[in-house]
Amino acid sequence: MLRRPHVCLFALLLVGPWSLARAQDAEPEEPPDFGTGAGAEILLTNNGFGLGGYFSIGLGEVTSLFVEASLGAGKDEQELKFFRGFGDGFVPNKRNYLLMLPVHFGIQQRLFREQIEDNFRPYFHLTGGPAVGWVYPYFDDRNANDVFDEDIDRRYDVLTAFPKGRARFGFGATVALGAYFGTSPRTSQGVRFGYTFTYFPDGIQLLEPDVKPPQQRFGSPVISITFGRLF
Secondary structure, eight states, X not given: OOHHHHHHHHHHHHHHHHHHHHHHHHSOOOOOTTSSEEEEEEEEETTEEEEEXXXXXXXXXXXXXXXXXXXXXXXXXXXXXXXXXXXXXXXXXXXXXXXXXXXXXXXXXXXXXXXXXTTEEEEEEEEEEEEEEEEEESEEOTTOSSSOOTTTOEEOOHHHHGGGOEEEEEEEEEEEEEEEESOXXXXXXXXXXEEEEEEEEEEEOOBOTTTOOOEEEEEEEEEEEXXXXXX
């Protein structure tokens, strides 16, 4: 009779930790969106579509460092495209194309972690950093007057004009609110809404000089759809 309590206590010591470990393993794993990972972005701005990629480094359960780069067009707000026939489009008074490549560094901070279920994880996004602008001509300015002459000059398409461009350097920032969806511990998908701003100190001549001076500031609302993989 005196040995039974010792036997039960010994069995409890052996089985207890093993049972606790199994119970912990059975608990669903929280999606670590704010851990380390990488992915792609589809961007929609006032200037059209853009593509990008990102890399994140987790600093805890609710914060991550964030690095992202994207590629998209820059336009003047006065630009308006007209069509004379199928595929024959032109923009009046346009002087140059602009392609922008911002590289931003910043943070993502999860919001309301204790109040909202894990299948919807809102966050605050703030990034900033350098930007490269590639400026290339909209038309072949044969008389060098910075004005398109219908009888003399010819318009370039985007691909033909691209090698004739030159780089411009600036900086910018993006501030946004977004959310991740789903419960997968290895994949990450979400959407965010924000505003992106880019500044070029030397200015970029997008329209003909007689119409508008070089533009330094470029800003637009931005919608970003993200797809990623967590490590």
